[in-house]
Amino acid sequence: MVISTLTHVTFRKLLLAWYASHQRSLPWRFTKDPYKIWLSEIILQQTRVAQGLPYYERFIAKYPSVTALASATEQEVLRLWQGLGYYSRARNLHHCAQTIVAQHNGFFPTSYQALRMLKGIGPYTAAAIAAVAFKEVVAAVDGNVYRVLARIFGLTYDVGTSQGRKQMHQFATLLVDHLQPDTYSQAIMDFGALQCTPASPCCATCIFKNYCIAFYTDRQKVLPVKSNKLHKRIRYFDYFILTYGDVIYMKKRIKSDIWKGMYDFYLLENEQRLVVNQMNDPLFCLAQKHHLPVVTFEKEERHLLTHQKLLVKFHKIEVTSAFLQEANHLFNQFSLVSFNRAEIETLPKPILIQNFLKKLNDCTVFE
Template sequence: MAFQQDIISWYLSNKRSLPWRDTQDAYVIWLSEIILQQTRVEQGLPYFNRFLEAYPTVLDFAAATETQVLKLWQGLGYYSRGRNMLFTAKQIMELHDGVFPVKYDELIRLKGIGEYTAAAISSFSSGEAKAVLDGNVFRVLARYFGIETPINSTAGKKEFSELAQSLIHKEDPALYNQAIMEFGALQCKPKSPDCPSCPLQVSCFAKNNNLIPLLPVKLKKLTVKTRHINYFVCRDGDEILVNKRIDEDIWQHLYDFPSIETREAVSIYDEQFINNIKQNFGENVTVLPLVEIKHLLTHQIIYVQFFALSNYIINFNINAEAKWVSWADFDQLPQPRILTKFINNYFHK
């Protein structure tokens, strides 16, 4: 079919040189696929290199601690991916004797591996004819074939999945999958696609019907939550009081400072807020506001205020994970990016 051949020809002339494209090692491909979820290649590449250097095999990964994995992951966001990777590595040691599976039906049973990732790993590592369907592929198919069914609807997922599988290149599914994803990333981009040089422009439905900005269609169901987190910096000589987050929430199992979350922005002139601090840190505590930083996540806008405390008494139970650590030890612990930004830009150790 001309569609596949045109995309493959384009790919062979325009593809980026990326390290995970030079291997059929399922473990290495898995590393790249998980790290690049919700992440641009430019941002993810340094993380991929660091992880592969630290854990060259799935055996090495399975032997790591969660703290070590999250520290390497620090700054990449969506930390559940890192936790899931460690779980998966241990699964492979237990269920597959340390041999990374290469078949779709085995991969799809592993934690953190969905339909797209299983298709990518199986096709790239073993040549299994499973079509990948990520954001780039959705966009190419929606525009070229003029599909207006929302890509995040049940009907849309079924329609696109069936179409993608019908188009898979049986002789070289790995090459075709790489090609159509790269085509969407570089040529058929979300904004300002390079239509004048596109090899598919003559038969592209969206191009011929002025629908490029409108396709693909996606249902809007994202609700952005606003939060206010107030951090307290408690120092004792060269030590800082830190807290390991254990709740099912953002930054789970990362280390931050003791905090109080409030419904609205607060200040040292807010009587209820100050009383709350005194209940936890003693009646004679002194509160000094430091800085407020706005932190943007996909589903949340977080306003973070930092307060320095003095004359405090640590007589409260944050949770069993609260402890004093040296600054040197704190540097080795995984932290939310907002804390790293605060320490590097606004605070003197």
């Protein structure tokens, strides 16, 4: 077994020297405002910087302070978040802002432990805020840090388990620079994002090449160890776009799922793909009774979520006034509400729905 000869002091020295020359010029790097640091961390969870930066800038422009964010409605926050996915983050962001205003007079708690008490702020985010904004000596540990430390020091802790993550966190804590924990935290994040990347690490130019266990044992692809693999659940969606004149009927999702608070079309979900005319659904059966034609968009859309794969078909039904009169109670039952083109633009929608509307040339579904 190869053992690393790299000391903690040398690791910090080399890392900080690398960061001085390679740090990314990002807006939240030039502030100690915990609100801006918090916002950037929430947006960048499982989001690349290139994708998240425009969202950060739009949020700061519209909500320049935690008080401004707390004053917004959930629908406004979700609409601005639209396209990033993981919508529970947006809901927690909004709720947390309201808590900070209501319980802390608009000021962020200044310690890791106090930040952890806020809903939506997990161990990594709390540590990042505490280290960068308040210079607390605490390790902010995420996938980047797991990867960097596992490869360089040859750590085989299984980060797919709670015990492995705990061990990795304990090791990471020993490395934090006590004089500049803020700079250190940002340095190790950038090193993982730019140098020690997941698929193709830049080993030839790496400052740790003479020390890295993964490099010497050719284990870049197996470190860090992560045993649990995600098994995606397959769900079959059939969306029905009910139109009448220049309006379309949509509904707000109220169940506690990832799209809670978002708007989509009338949905039928099944364990397998069903033939349209075999669907036993009261609204669809009523459409058949009125002899309303169903136009099916041939392409099946595939939408990947963290634990799920959605196989989606879209169908369009142009309804009549006679149908609407008879279906009124069903529309109320299913919370279907009519919106015109301009109103739909303001609604928060899953990116799946937004992309479908875009593909129809600026909502030509109304035509």
